[in-house]
Amino acid sequence: MKKIVQLLMVLCLMAPSLIHAQTNTSDVKIAFIRDGYLWLKVDDKEVKLTKEKATYNYPPQWSFDGKMLLYQKEVAGNIIDTKRTSNELWIYDVTTKKHRKIFYDGSNPKWSPTENIVAFSAVGVLNIADLEHFYNIALGVDDYAWQPDGKGFIASSSATPRPDGWTHPILYTISIESYQNRNTLTNNAKKLFVIPKELGKDDVKIISIGAGSFTYSPNKQWIAFVVSPTASWSMDSDMLCVISVDGKNFEVIDELNQESKPKWAYTKNLLGYIAGGGRIVFGFKNKDLKVTELPADQTVTLTPKNYAEMGFSWVDNASLIVSRVPETEWSDEANKRPKPVLYLLSLTDPKQIQITKPPKGQGDFTPIFLPSINKITWTRQSDLVTLKGDLWVADPNGDHAKVWVHDIGLESYDFFPSR
Template sequence: MMNLAKKSLVLLLVLAWMTITSVTPAMAAKREEPLKAAFVRGGELWLKEGTREKRLAAGPFVRRPKWSFDGKWLAFTKGEEEQELWVLELRSGKASLVSPKGGGRFQWSPKDRKLAYQTEGLLSYVDADQPDKPLGQAAGIGNFSWLPAGGGFFASSQSELLPDGWTPISLYQIPLQALGDASQYITVHVLPKPSDDFFAVDTSLFKWSADGRWIAFLAKPTASLSADSNTLCVITADGVVFRTLDEMVGNEEWFAWAESGDQLAYIAGIGREATHNKQLKVLSVTHEKGSAYTPEGYVDQAFAWQDLRHIAVSRAVELKPESGAVAAALPFIARVELESGKQTSITQPSANFGAYYPVGLQSKLAWVIHGQAAARVIVAEQDGRQPVEWIKEVDSADSYYGQWRWPAVLSFYERPSAK
């Protein structure tokens, strides 16, 4: 009885201390959760968790690791040509083939372990436990994203070239149970018919604002034109308000909502070269008020929201066509304070390596260092203090005219914060 009484007293004292210091058991557990990332090394899939590294799957040519909402599954592609789509359960280490040709567009549900993927115009979704058995399919889809509650999809139709021109694109909400039955799709909006003022025959994926009121996407012209210029658009979830905001390249990583509110950040500027005419802008969509943050003589090549007041950017000296310079300057990481416009360099420009792909984590800032040697992942405090080399070797990402595709070889996971 005395031992039981002592244990009870100790438990009461611990709970009292946690109450006094405003630390709940859930918060304490969260603080102990190590940082976790999936990455590609030597064409194979690896896991970094805290200080531990583990190989998860062999190649060849693994790419695009994506975490399920709960961090228990990974989806990834394998193969340079066919790009097979696979899923892997971290607990068992078992990897399973989803589709031999499903590597172009795929997304996890925001609420469960369902995975949706698109093969040309066919949208399918599966449960990760039975990845080779589609639960539903729909043809004629241009692009898609999950609805915020995971109950279906927001999707665009495919535009068709007829003798009198391209057909306009329809935007739909598609409940899961209606997938494949076009008569049950809810038409939210029909984009303007392609013309000299608005030319779109495809869309990007769709990104929802944190409150679910707004959707941002790129309206894309034909493939050759979309490499240089696309129209950044927003639409309300009910389709009543549709706006075109700006022009930018076809990079889906280059527009993102803040964690709350209606602020949309993006990198504006036409021309596929990331070394010229690329400016970071932040816009309050509801009030249509925005600001540009890229200093004269520089370009911003990637960014990440850190919180509602700060954005981290990968920035370089602009390579102007008339300058005659042979090589572009390598980028560095800067931190932008939105309200004041104050900007601070986190890393310094270097002739030997560039600092790419800032990632805003809940309590840290990460980025990639890459030069002649293998890429490395750095993790630091949010303002860049106390940087630590966290992953020593990551495969190089592909670069499209200076637009580096680092999410193809590196993906962080943090448990979503409670809202």
């Protein structure tokens, strides 16, 4: 009897790793760009979706149900003005295998979280396309995000210069009720919050020009967003902020640089971000991974001294994976720049574990955890400024690592399901 109990205990301890090892990557579809073509990997088979080589400046996006793929293609000319290029918006139907152009020149397109309609911007106008027609929704929109229920948007208007100085950026909520029959573009927009003209944290201050990168907390009661100054200044210093959905509570959390992308934990109001201003070309330094809990506003720093973070992903509510380098000055010679490796961190345990060991001359960037298959993915590449690398996949502890997709365009891919 004692031996049976011991065997059962061993099997229980082994079960998680067995599950990780047996999880099939074919359960996830990957849309990606390679060498100027749109590709799809499904059932572990790669299929080229486009026949003509083109420029794709943005990653493809899966619809909420995984049945359609949104992509943007750069083309010459524009039917309205004298722009040299246009950004066409296209939809690929995975079932019918047909491509459909939905708009001739749009930007910042985003799928609804609840149905197959696409929002996008065009010359400051926020629009919706239902794949047959498009509809004007609101004017003067700088950036926006869908509300979690798909019934509207959180949106911003940017500050504008006047003889007496800049105006304020403003946040709005916009309803899309009966958008097909709407005869006005103003009645469904409500002012949520007027952002102060200047924001600061500690001894760092910026002027408030634009607001964007909106994301909702897991309980949908908080919105994280980034306030930026003028374009060139924004590359060095932005401010991460949060606001309650009713607009009554607003707070500046920390300074970021333009490349940082704040991310919420899965089911707790924990906001992760890489704090610190300054472009990478000013040195691999002042880039610390922090987690702030809301509404308690308690912050923990997870980056040890003399290190800098290049990117991160939540694994669960209590652990994260980061792409980390030793603090180093910038070098114009690529082989002298530090190559990041991945570490597994915990909010409850100070021990931090290195989980990848790239070969000499290679680094591990852009970690993305996929809960649907309990795997961590990342790109292995020679340098952060290269245009392509290999997409790797492994268990969260780094075991069973393998190449998933060769020669993939960096940050030009999307997974379904992603959660």
